[in-house]
Amino acid sequence: MTHIIIQDLQWRHTTKKYDKTRKISQEDLAILFEAMRLTPSSINSQPWKFVVIESNEAKERMSNTFINNYQFNQTHVFDGSHIILFAHNPHYTREDYAEVVQNGIEDNRTKPEEREGAFAPFFFAELNTDEVGNTSNWTKAQTYLALGNTLHTLARLKIDSTPMEGIDTELVNKEFEKELDGYECDVALAIGYHHPEEDYNVKLPKSRRRLDSIFTHI
Numbered sequence: 144m145t146h147i148i149i150q151d152l153q154w155r156h157t158t159k160k161y162d163k164t165r166k167i168s169q170e171d172l173a174i175l176f177e178a179m180r181l182t183p184s185s186i187n188s189q190p191w192k193f194v195v196i197e198s199n200e201a202k203e204r205m206s207n208t209f210i211n212n213y214q215f216n217q218t219h220v221f222d223g224s225h226i227i228l229f230a231h232n233p234h235y236t237r238e239d240y241a242e243v244v245q246n247g248i249e250d251n252r253t254k255p256e257e258r259e260g261a262f263a264p265f266f267f268a269e270l271n272t273d274e275v276g277n278t279s280n281w282t283k284a285q286t287y288l289a290l291g292n293t294l295h296t297l298a299r300l301k302i303d304s305t306p307m308e309g310i311d312t313e314l315v316n317k318e319f320e321k322e323l324d325g326y327e328c329d330v331a332l333a334i335g336y337h338h339p340e341e342d343y344n345v346k347l348p349k350s351r352r353r354l355d356s357i358f359t360h361i
């Protein structure tokens with residue numbers, strides 16, 4: 144297949160070693176961040192926060208979180224261009240949804256006089272809230288949509304990436320507690336440009352389950 148979407152998805156791969164001499168341009172970063180912002184989510188809840196680790200000081204802090212585990216991902220912190228923490232809101236409330244409703248008014252999607260009615264979809268958040276107010280199952284799922292959208296956008300921009308569930312979530316959440324501001328990080332993303340010789344994964348052919356194994360047409 145030669146379609147550009149297929150080419151992008153064939154082109155992207157999980158980078159195993161970055162070229163530390165190459166950093167992402169501000170122009171590409173701006174496109175990336177806007178694409179992330181435009182990610183769709185259930186009831187437009189957008190229950191995510193993205194912490195972008197760019198400075199040497201922040202990278203040092205991130206690097207330290209690999210002290211016990213997942214050292215295979217640690218080199219990406221300094222060799223890559225940026226690390227992005229993907230965090231979800233574990234207690235999504237009506238107050239959080241109020242920001243979404245307000246944006247809808249400011250973006251001329253909702254009339255100011257329809258403000259109260261615009262809260263109606265929030266019942267869906269309530270359906271996904273347990274007896275102690277935890278919404279993680281639902282908000283984490285939305286945050287992974289942002290991750291998927293980010294991976295595809297990066298492929299279009301010809302920027303390499305490494306999604307990382309291999310992070311010490313306890314240490315990451317402790318180290319970046321202030322920046323996360325109540326949100327929880329379960330997955331991070333390294334971005335940059337792969338090392339021309341040392342990234343073994345760039346040369347491997349892509350392998351996926353077969354169409355007839357994953358699709359049922361009825």
Ligand SMILES: Cc1cc2nc3c(=O)[nH]c(=O)nc-3n(C[C@H](O)[C@H](O)[C@H](O)COP(=O)(O)O)c2cc1C
Nearest residue numbers: 155156157158216305306307308309310330344349
């Ligand atoms: C949510 C998620 C978490 C992942 N965690 C890691 C990780 O911690 N380290 C790593 O090297 N690869 C990680 N991967 C990469 C997968 O192994 C990879 O996407 C898969 O094998 C398909 O290969 P490809 O990305 O090269 O097409 C992760 C991928 C996803 C989507």
